[in-house]
Amino acid sequence: xxxxxxxxxxxxxxxxxxxxxxxxxxxxxxxxxxxxxxxxxxxxxxxxxxxxxxxxxxxxxxxxxxxxxxxxxxxxxxxxxxxxxxxxxxxxxxxxxxxxxxxxxxxxxxxxxxxxxxxxxxxxxxxxxxxxxxxxxxxxxxxxxxxxxxxxxxxxxxxxxxxxxxxxxxxxxxxxxxxxxxxxxxxxxxxxxxxxxxxxxxxxxxxxxxxxxxxxxxxxxxxxxxxxxxxxxxxxxxxxxxxxxxxxxxxxxxxxxxxxxxxxxxxxxxxxxxxxxxxxxxxxxxxxxxxxxxxxxxxxxx
Amino acid sequence: xxxxxxxxxxxxxxxxxxxxxxxxxxxxxxxxxxxxxxxxxxxxxxxxxxxxxxxxxxxxxxxxxxxxxxxxxxxxxxxxxxxxxxxxxxxxxxxxxxxxxxxxxxxxxxxxxxxxxxxxxxxxxxxxxxxxxxxxxxxxxxxxxxxxxxxxxxxxxxxxxxxxxxxxxxxxxxxxxxxxxxxxxxxxxxxxxxxxxxxxxxxxxxxxxxxxxxxxxxxxxxxxxxxxxxxxxxxxxxxxxxxxxxxxxxxxxxxxxxxxxxxxxxxxxxxxxxxxxxxxxxxxxxxxxxxxxxxxxxxxxxxxxxxxxxxxxxxxxxxxxxxxxxxxxxxxxxxxxxxxxxxxxxxxxxxxxxxxxxxxxxxxxxxxxx
Numbered sequence: 001x002x003x004x005x006x007x008x009x010x011x012x013x014x015x016x017x018x019x020x021x022x023x024x025x026x027x028x029x030x031x032x033x034x035x036x037x038x039x040x041x042x043x044x045x046x047x048x049x050x051x052x053x054x055x056x057x058x059x060x061x062x063x064x065x066x067x068x069x070x071x072x073x074x075x076x077x078x079x080x081x082x083x084x085x086x087x088x089x090x091x092x093x094x095x096x097x098x099x100x101x102x103x104x105x106x107x108x109x110x111x112x113x114x115x116x117x118x119x120x121x122x123x124x125x126x127x128x129x130x131x132x133x134x135x136x137x138x139x140x141x142x143x144x145x146x147x148x149x150x151x152x153x154x155x156x157x158x159x160x161x162x163x164x165x166x167x168x169x170x171x172x173x174x175x176x177x178x179x180x181x182x183x184x185x186x187x188x189x190x191x192x193x194x195x196x197x198x199x200x201x202x203x204x205x206x207x208x209x210x211x212x213x214x215x216x217x218x219x220x221x222x223x224x225x226x227x228x229x230x231x232x233x234x235x236x237x238x239x240x241x242x243x244x245x246x247x248x249x250x251x252x253x254x255x256x257x258x259x260x261x262x263x264x265x266x267x268x269x270x271x272x273x274x275x276x277x278x279x280x281x282x283x284x285x286x287x288x289x290x291x292x293x294x295x296x297x298x299x300x301x302x
Numbered sequence: 303x304x305x306x307x308x309x310x311x312x313x314x315x316x317x318x319x320x321x322x323x324x325x326x327x328x329x330x331x332x333x334x335x336x337x338x339x340x341x342x343x344x345x346x347x348x349x350x351x352x353x354x355x356x357x358x359x360x361x362x363x364x365x366x367x368x369x370x371x372x373x374x375x376x377x378x379x380x381x382x383x384x385x386x387x388x389x390x391x392x393x394x395x396x397x398x399x400x401x402x403x404x405x406x407x408x409x410x411x412x413x414x415x416x417x418x419x420x421x422x423x424x425x426x427x428x429x430x431x432x433x434x435x436x437x438x439x440x441x442x443x444x445x446x447x448x449x450x451x452x453x454x455x456x457x458x459x460x461x462x463x464x465x466x467x468x469x470x471x472x473x474x475x476x477x478x479x480x481x482x483x484x485x486x487x488x489x490x491x492x493x494x495x496x497x498x499x500x501x502x503x504x505x506x507x508x509x510x511x512x513x514x515x516x517x518x519x520x521x522x523x524x525x526x527x528x529x530x531x532x533x534x535x536x537x538x539x540x541x542x543x544x545x546x547x548x549x550x551x552x553x554x555x556x557x558x559x560x561x562x563x564x565x566x567x568x569x570x571x572x573x574x575x576x577x578x579x580x581x582x583x584x585x586x587x588x589x590x591x592x593x594x595x596x597x598x599x600x601x602x603x604x605x606x607x608x609x610x611x612x613x614x615x616x617x618x619x620x621x622x623x624x625x626x627x628x629x630x631x632x633x634x635x636x637x638x639x640x641x642x643x644x645x646x647x648x649x650x651x652x653x654x655x656x657x658x659x660x661x662x663x664x665x666x667x668x669x670x671x672x
Contacts, residue, residue, distance in 0.1 A: 022471055029468060030485045032544070037488065039512065040500045052510055110396040117392025133393060140400065142653060144605045146629045146646040150639050151407035151414065159362050174403045177396065206389055235493035237608045238630065252495040256612045259499050266504055273496040280491040288484050295549065296556040 037281065043270035044068040051266050068267030072275070089254070093275070096234060096250040098165060103172035104229030107180045108222055110173070111137075115184035116210055120196070134185070141178040145238045156243060163245045171239055176229035183228070186297045187221030188214065224294030227287055234280060251276040328381025335374035342367045365402070372398040415644035421637035434644040444645060447616075447623040448652075450535060454606055454624065457539040458599050462592070464543070465550035470580075472551070473558040483555075490548035494608035501541055502528070502613040528614050531621030538622045541609055546602070550595050557591030558584070586671065593664050600660070604653055625649050 043051065045064035055061035066075035073079065073086025114137065117123070118130050128136075152171065153162070161167030195217075196209040204212070215222075237252040244253065255276050258269060284291065346364050376394050379387035415434060419427035438444060472482060489497070506513045506527045517525035528534040561584060569579050607626035610616060616623035616631060629649070632642040 026471055026482050033485050033489050036500045054510055054515055110399055113392040114396035121389045142601050144626055146626045147650045148407050150643045151411040237495045252493045255495045273499050276496045277492045284488050284491040285484055292552050295552050
């Protein structure tokens with residue numbers, strides 16, 4: 001009797017210790033994930049003094065100031081006063097928003113029908129069957145950007161697409177197309193064929209059935225593909241740095257350019273970094289479900 | 303597919319005669335467009351090699367021609383083949399788009415990789431045979447960068463171990479799972495360029511960065527993170543891990559959630575310890591998911607460039623350079639178009655061989671163990 005209760009309490013103690021270890025590791029990793037974000041946001045309201053002394057907590061350690069945001073022309077005092085820096089930042093922001101919404105939308109428009117066709121119909125063009133066509137699309141994923149970089153730079157120069165929004169949008173569409181097709185294929189494959197067969201018996205064409213019946217059913221999955229594409233486009237730096245100068249440059253290229261010129265003026269670098277990561281942090285918090293869905297549906301069954 | 307059989311009898315409904323007239327109209331349209339486009343390309347090529355001077359300056363005409371030809375091709379498919387053509391229309395635009403954006407530039411790249419083209423030189427460009435290949439073979443920085451890629455790819459395995467551990471914890475019976483999941487996901491959302499400032503340039507800054515302060519408290523007197531070659535490589539890999547572990551956690555967690563609880567419960571009833579459950583059941587069942595995760599991650603890792611470019615620019619002495627960042631700087635700093643493009647093409651071939659081998663070997667391995 002005594003022995004078994006002793007045994008039981010030891011087991012309980014073991015379970016408690018295990019709990020503590022699990023939550024300890026989880027909290028430690030949460031801290032590792034969130035501290036850099038906290039650091040960046042708070043640094044954007046630091047003064048030079050707070051930076052050099054390594055103060056960490058606003059209102060407690062130091063009095064926040066709009067220093068960093070003023071340098072960007074985005075502090076409450078000067079947000080409505082036109083300034084060169086404000087125009088630059090706003091133009092980059094607009095570009096980023098346009099690129100990272102239009103390109104994914106275009107990729108869905110091109111990719112969703114392609115994925116649908118590949119799951120539902122049999123194609124035979126010369127030696128190329130469905131599997132070859134799918135492979136053709138998805139294999140674009142392994143193409144490193146450097147391979148296309150130089151030929152595209154020269155090509156864009158001759159097409160007058162250098163430093164234009166259209167040029168970058170086309171390129172970003174190409175970049176996210178494999179992922180869109182991959183995810184969309186999985187979505188369509190999970191729907192039973194009977195749906196369209198019934199519609200086609202009622203006189204729908206294949207396009208009619210696709211648009212009226214299949215698309216509404218797969219909207220959540222396509223939304224996941226769209227959001228994942230938005231993340232990729234918003235964060236893209238390589239091509240933006242190479243193919244754009246003043247008109248079409250996006251936020252990451254601006255952040256990189258400022259990194260070298262701002263030196264220790266951390267408050268303004270922090271402000272600009274905050275600006276470039278904040279939208280996606282909100283996307284991450286509120287649309288986590290879709291991101292997880294997009295990543296797992298594409299990767300785990302494909 | 304079975305949808306095929308249902309729709310194929312619907313085409314028959316249309317009267318045969320209009321169909322044939324439509325067909326011939328479609329054929330005519332396609333033939334005309336193809337001939338016109340072909341003429342345009344020939345004129346442009348002749349112009350490019352200086353034989354004729356009727357072409358337009360640059361290549362816009364060819365690209366406009368290609369776009370127009372693509373539209374006609376899609377249209378004529380519907381005209382010629384009816385419902386069958388309408389089905390081709392699902393895939394055709396995407397294919398034409400990718401061909402236009404990838405195949406032409408790649409072919410073009412193959413040509414310029416055998417030239418001495420330098421954007422800074424005023425002499426234009428000429429073919430220089432195998433000079434670029436010879437230069438590549440003796441370019442220690444390129445081979446150094448390739449060597450660095452081995453470290454970075456090996457880093458993926460370390461990331462995998464950490465991510466697997468975290469996924470196991472998230473899969474345990476815990477409270478506030480949603481909170482942890484979102485918090486763990488966030489680093490994946492951030493732009494690599496911003497991260498390289500947030501962590502690399504400010505938190506790890508020698509004088510005022512909190513990481514440097516932490517390192518000093520832990521007894522590292524001189525926390526210069528990016529000065530010693532090996533350490534610089536390790537810290538770049540660490541930054542990269544910080545951004546990419548969330549991606550692996552998500553995939554592995556989804557894999558773990560798909561494992562049936564009954565199996566593990568049954569094993570527990572039979573007296574298996576937690577560790578035995580993990581190594582004998584969970585881990586083998588996770589092999590396919592693990593492999594997909596690592597494979598995808600390596601594909602992305604082979605493109606690694608952003609944080610290296612913005613944080614160390616390849617330094618110190620090329621110790622952190624990735625192949626991508628090295629080629630990028632070859633373009634940007636030395637305007638060496640021909641040589642850089644050759645390196646990129648060679649790199650692509652290496653990637654394809656490496657990934658194919660990996661796919662083959664791991665398939666065999668999984669088949670043998672599962």
